[in-house]
Amino acid sequence: MIAGGQSLTALMNLRLARPDHLIDVTGVSDLHRIADDAQGVRIGAMVTQAEALADVAIGAELPLLWAAMRQIGHTHIRNRGTVGGSIVHADPAAELPVAALALDAEMVVVSAAGRRTIQAADFFDGPFMTSLAPNELLVGLNFKDMGSRRDEDHYVEWGFEELSRRRGDFATAVVATIVWRDIDDQVTDARVVLGGVAGKAVRSSAAEQALIGTSGSDAHPAAAAASRADISPKTDVHATADYRSDMAEVLTLRSLRSANPVAPHPEFTDASHPELVTVAAGTGSTIVNNETRSIEGIDHRRLLADWLREDLRLTGTHLGCEHGVCGACTVLLDGRPVRSCLMFAAQVEGREITTIEALGTPQKLHPLQEAFRSHHGLQCGFCTPGMVLTARDLLSRIPNPTEQQIREELSGNICRCTGYTKIVESVLAAADEGQR
Numbered sequence: 095m096i097a098g099g100q101s102l103t104a105l106m107n108l109r110l111a112r113p114d115h116l117i118d119v120t121g122v123s124d125l126h127r128i129a130d131d132a133q134g135v136r137i138g139a140m141v142t143q144a145e146a147l148a149d150v151a152i153g154a155e156l157p158l159l160w161a162a163m164r165q166i167g168h169t170h171i172r173n174r175g176t177v178g179g180s181i182v183h184a185d186p187a188a189e190l191p192v193a194a195l196a197l198d199a200e201m202v203v204v205s206a207a208g209r210r211t212i213q214a215a216d217f218f219d220g221p222f223m224t225s226l227a228p229n230e231l232l233v234g235l236n237f238k239d240m241g242s243r244r245d246e247d248h249y250v251e252w253g254f255e256e257l258s259r260r261r262g263d264f265a266t267a268v269v270a271t272i273v274w275r276d277i278d279d280q281v282t283d284a285r286v287v288l289g290g291v292a293g294k295a296v297r298s299s300a301a302e303q304a305l306i307g308t309s310g311s312d313a314h315p316a317a318a319a320a321s322r323a324d325i326s327p328k329t330d331v332h333a334t335a336d337y338r339s340d341m342a343e344v345l346t347l348r349s350l351r352s353a354n355p356v357a358p359h360p361e362f363t364d365a366s367h368p369e370l371v372t373v374a375a376g377t378g379s380t381i382v383n384n385e386t387r388s389i390e391g392i393d394h395r396r397l398l399a400d401w402l403r404e405d406l407r408l409t410g411t412h413l414g415c416e417h418g419v420c421g422a423c424t425v426l427l428d429g430r431p432v433r434s435c436l437m438f439a440a441q442v443e444g445r446e447i448t449t450i451e452a453l454g455t456p457q458k459l460h461p462l463q464e465a466f467r468s469h470h471g472l473q474c475g476f477c478t479p480g481m482v483l484t485a486r487d488l489l490s491r492i493p494n495p496t497e498q499q500i501r502e503e504l505s506g507n508i509c510r511c512t513g514y515t516k517i518v519e520s521v522l523a524a525a526d527e528g529q530r
């Protein structure tokens with residue numbers, strides 16, 4: 095199965111995965127819905143992370159899940175990466191397995207033999223391993239509303255804390271906590287879940303037991319220290335095992351102290367994310383820079399980036415890392431930035447692609463290109479098409495962004511020679527010009 099391809103295509107590009115056949119399930123509309131009813135929130139496996147972030151039910155009823163989703167990669171990755179794909183990929187440092195375990199999610203799975211549900215606690219087996227059988231497809235995840243155990247006698251507090259070396263990187267350590275208290279402030283139940291510090295996301299029963307029956311926050315340091323008992327971190331190029339253990343304790347303490355109420359996530363209101371996209375397949379063509387292009391008979395293994403560069407000669411789309419990290423290959427898919435190195439050309443049927451060639455001409459630059467030129471936002475220009483297209487998407491959604499918003503959106507695009515100050519200044523200047 096291929097979902098968003100944000101992990102699988104990268105593995106294929108690196109020749110670490112060599113499937114004989116791929117089945118793209120992203121166009122199956124039944125897998126692409128979010129339902130909110132008395133049972134809770136049901137999320138189709140093919141809902142993208144960006145779509146989930148735009149959903150009111152997730153923002154309001156599952157703020158912990160929303161906070162976890164917000165930490166995944168960059169805008170480009172979340173525009174394609176799916177909720178189900180991240181869960182099945184089961185990266186030990188990924189955010190969604192941690193959130194799913196903390197929220198007692200239920201995985202809905204189908205095969206030719208029928209349908210079954212698997213509790214999150216029984217789903218993750220180890221690094222990149224789950225209890226899914228090879229012939230099973232994850233079709234959705236069921237979550238109970240976080241407030242469902244809240245009444246006039248009980249209330250709920252939650253936290254989500256992550257340490258990563260750069261914005262968008264996988265977590266060095268990540269922690270989710272939920273604490274249920276009664277009217278006397280006594281903890282009646284708790285969840286402490288950690289990621290990046292074992293072969294899979296783990297619940298710390300030692301930390302949970304240290305909290306249950308206590309009042310106030312005096313037990314927080316002891317509970318945070320107790321979380322060390324349930325983890326088994328490894329030393330790797332990113333961090334030593336000792337450092338990860340220390341961070342697990344620090345983040346657990348911070349997460350417990352943050353004690354957020356179940357309410358719409360404060361950042362949710364920025365309304366900067368897209369609606370669910372309907373995939374119009376069966377046309378045999380795609381629109382590239384306003385021109386219809388046939389994809390009939392295309393080699394199925396042809397990456398979108400290679401098709402654009404080598405077949406359509408749109409060489410403004412650059413290739414750097416070919417596994418989704420650098421952003422040089424950024425194009426707009428239905429107006430939203432994506433990595434063209436992590437998609438196959440065959441997957442863009444019925445969609446609309448915009449490359450840098452559609453923006454301006456040498457005689458009349460696009461205002462963003464002009465701002466990059468006049469504010470010295472480029473030197474070699476290798477990263478520039480990706481930067482400009484990412485900035486164009488940002489300004490179309492948020493015409494007057496703050497410097498922090500620009501830095502965050504551009505965090506998925508790496509520049510090797512200009513440095514980021516001039517690039518950020520260029521985008522601010524283009525925004526100012528647009529406002530005028």
Ligand SMILES: Cc1cc2nc3c(=O)[nH]c(=O)nc-3n(C[C@H](O)[C@H](O)[C@H](O)COP(=O)(O)OP(=O)(O)OC[C@H]3O[C@@H](n4cnc5c(N)ncnc54)[C@H](O)[C@@H]3O)c2cc1C
Nearest residue numbers: 095097098099100101102167175176179180188232263418
């Ligand atoms: C630069 C970069 C940064 C990233 N940063 C993060 C990060 O900080 N945190 C994080 O969590 N992730 C991160 N990711 C990974 C990202 O979240 C992926 O989207 C996710 O891991 C996989 O989701 P996908 O939809 O792309 O799945 P795919 O890559 O398409 O599939 C992943 C695996 O799951 C299987 N699969 C997918 N869907 C199903 C299904 N419904 N049923 C059965 N099997 C299925 C596929 O066969 C494949 O083996 C990053 C990726 C990149 C490229």
Ligand code: FES
Nearest residue numbers: 414415416421435
């Ligand atoms: S992200 Fe696609 S080439 Fe680097």
Ligand code: FES
Nearest residue numbers: 473475477509510
């Ligand atoms: S301008 Fe050279 S890599 Fe960014």
